[in-house]
Amino acid sequence: MKRYLKVVSCITCVLIFSSCKKWVDNNPQDSYTVTDQQYLQSESDYRTMEVSVYTPLQWLNQMVPVGDIASDNAVSGGESASDVMSLQQIDDYTVNPVNSTLSDLWQSAYEGINRANYMTQYKAKNPAGMTVDFAGKEALYGEVYFLRAFYYFSLVKMFGDVPLFVDKRLDLGSSGTLKRAPKADVYKQIELDLNNAITVLPAAQIQAGRITKYAAQALLGKVLLYENKYDAAAAMLQNVINANAFTLVSDFGSIFLASGENGPESVFEIQYSNTSPYYNWGGVTRGQGNYAVQQCGIRGLNGSSPYAPGWSTNLPTQNLAAAYAPGDQRKDVTVLDIEAYKAAHPSYNITYQVAPYKNTGLYNQKYLPRKGETSGQVELNYLNNFRTIRYADVLLMAAEAYNKSATPNDTKAQTYLNMVRRRAFGDNLHDVTATGSALYDAILNERRLELAMEGERFFDLVRTGKAASVLGPAFKTGKNELFPIPQAEIDISGLTQNPGY
Secondary structure (H helix, E strand, O other): OOOOOOOOOHHHHHHHHOOOOOOOOOOHHHHOOOOHHHOOOOHHHHHHHHHHHHOHHHHHHHHHHHHHHOOOOEEEEOOOOOOOHHHHHHHHOOOOOOOHHHHHHHHHHHHHHHHHHHHHHOOOOOOOOOOOOOOOHHHHHHHHHHHHHHHHHHHHHHHOOEEOOOOOOOOHHHOOOOOEEOHHHHHHHHHHHHHHHHHHOOOOOOOOOOOOHHHHHHHHHHHHHHOOOHHHHHHHHHHHHHOOOOOOOOOHHHHHOHHHOOOOOEEEEEOOOOOOOOOOHHHOOOOOOOHHHHHOOEEOOEOOOOEOEEOOEEEEOHHHHHOOOOOOOHHHHHEEEHHHHHHHOHHHOOEOOOOOOOOOOEEEHHHOOEOOOOOOOHHHOOOOOEEEEEHHHHHHHHHHHHHHOOOOOHHHHHHHHHHHHHHHHOOOOOOOOOOHHHHHHHHHHHHHHHHOOOOOHHHHHHHOOOHHHHHOOOOOOOOOOOOOOOHHHHHHHOOOOOOOO
């Protein structure tokens, strides 16, 4: 389902403006004005609008780079200290409430929530008060529940307490009326939405990219881990494992190729496309393409290699590269040492702009831009999906949950951890036999190695309480676990700010 954005733009306008007060007896339809009375009249309307609920997933584009740049996995990079200042601040822990990246993520998530709420508001009856029933309607709403949960989960893990509303879309007149809800309440709603989704979603979808029951179970297992509900998380993730619907592909590198999208290891991917060329530099995350791919490319790259040039942002650290043991095939798939690559391929005649800001000599191989995989304004239309939940992630989450359960099952934890390690090394000579806290540390380390540059590291460090010890004195305990609420939300809606900002 690569074309999330195949939705007429007037939908957003209607969602924003349809709630304004009417004047006297004016009937806008007399002037041929479209109102929400014309929406959700048929099955086709419901299905078209459901696609619009998927669309803001693409707009959350920068959450993946942020998840690594805020950690020890990557640095902001770029051309200079002033290049993409919002990411420089996140990297240096000098972030403040006026940060364009954080504002964009906040707005994107709430746009997704608004769209989901519009659909749930009119599930029983459409805006005209009519009931529109059709086969598959409940399953369709399972996707909507998942999406709303995903948007709220994105917000709560970044900002903590956030405004919570589910009964209807937030209109212009509601500004300033909502307060931040305790994150426990937000998590409660996320769990409710995901459980509701699980009961109605199918095990498989005909169209790639659509949400399945297993995606909802995997996300719920992850949410439960974030809440330290280990027994419940283990049981939920075991459902995905028992389904035998997913396998670890033997070639780790193939996962991140265009041919590897939505493959046998994919539980949930955010779909991107280059089929509708985009040209709007004023909304770089609002096209169908994956903007983050252009960011992590090699600045000024020339030559006949398969890679296209980019902006040298989100650079892997030498610390990450050194964390891989000899023989671990994931290292070369995750980090590209440009000088080593150049030396190994003299026929490519590679040249590039030397020493980007905070140069590490390494580049993000998983999402490195490739020639022929974009269109239109080339920087804005790369087709690479984000591999948001992989089966390896499910196995490692299950291993963690079993290890941390009230009655630990370290045998299962070792089994699932070692399944991932055997794929990484191609043998069983690197199996982990530790138990207890040593096993827990091994599982968390494996998450870093397996999921590096996929946006998980910072959030894993925070939720496990290891951020301060790993990230050093720049990370301030009691402050940097969360990002600041965007200043515009403070000014317009009167929200309180997170501590330290």
